[in-house]
Amino acid sequence: MSILKEQLLLYAVTDRTWVGRQTLLEQIEDALKGGVTLVQLREKDLEEAAFLREAIQAKELCHRYHVPLIINDNVEVALKSGADGVHVGIEDAPVAEIRKQAGKDFIIGATAKTIQQAQLAEASGADYLGVGAVFPSPTKKSAIRITNEQLNEICASVSIPAVAIGGITRDNLAQLKGSRIDGIAVVSAIFAAEDVKTAAEQLKQEVLSVVSR
Secondary structure, three states: OOOOHHHHOEEEEOOHHHOOOOOHHHHHHHHHHOOOOEEEEOOOOOOHHHHHHHHHHHHHHHHHOOOOEEEEOOHHHHHHHOOOEEEEOOOOOOHHHHHHHHOOOOEEEEEEOOHHHHHHHHHHOOOEEEEEOOOOOOOOOOOOOOOHHHHHHHHHOOOOOEEEEOOOOOOOHHHHOOOOOOEEEEOHHHHOOOOHHHHHHHHHHHHHHHOOO
16 A cells, blocks of 8 residues: 555645635645645646646645645646646546556545445555545535445445545534544635644644544
8 A cells, every 4th residue: 555544634635716815835835834644736727737837846845744745636647747646536537547557656546435436446456535525515515425324334345544525624523533534635624724724733633533543
């Protein structure tokens, strides 16, 4: 496995919605200073060349803090930028194809909403799962919700680690206590905050009390 469970504890997923008072790279650095353990660069609308330039800068920044950088969906940008891996959704490129293309040391994360999807991702070579949405998500309003029971069943069905994702905040995080997750993936809970560094620090403390190590 090319990723450690500890690296999944506090997984920050970027979103340009709140860029303005800071640049995206400044927000990422504040999140890193606050203790995030993994960063996913998510750009749905950025032109490919600009995405690649940004990915290279983000990789250099993350590696300065000894934190892996994952690219959302775009395998080519991930490989060309030297990022540590890619995360793909259910409708994106198949994990098995990415593994053949990228090699064994490249981190591949996959979204799973069912036991079948989770087991297929693991069998195809995924290193970790993103499971959810566990709460209503402000960034993906159409995301299918799963219950805590389903979350635990999915996590128990595979041997690779899993993070919960979808609408997680400091206010509802405690509801995940006792689940089988290895960490949480958050977007607005960090990047929508007035103080990104403090938001990350507070979430880090909260998630340490929720995740069984």
